[in-house]
Amino acid sequence: MEQQLANRQIVVTRIGKTLYGIDIDDVHEIIPVPQITPVPKSPVNMLGVINVRSVVIPVADLRACLGFAPAPFTPDTRIVLVNHHDEKIGLVVDA
16 A cells, blocks of 8 residues: 555646645646636636637636635646546646
């Protein structure tokens, strides 16, 4: 068990000043923030959808999911595309 944890690879992201890790096996890719199309009546933490190579992907605001105050996007803001229950979802992170 300890050896499995020692060999685990993670992608480190930042929300505010806090670092978070996502298992590398769950990360599909990391992209700059494209145009996000809002979806009416979606939950507050869902920013909308994006089109990535003709695939429509929902985008969640990880700040809102984790209880952080809203913040404007910066040049460091990224969307981490992760696999969740055999579907892709985008997570907005500060860096």
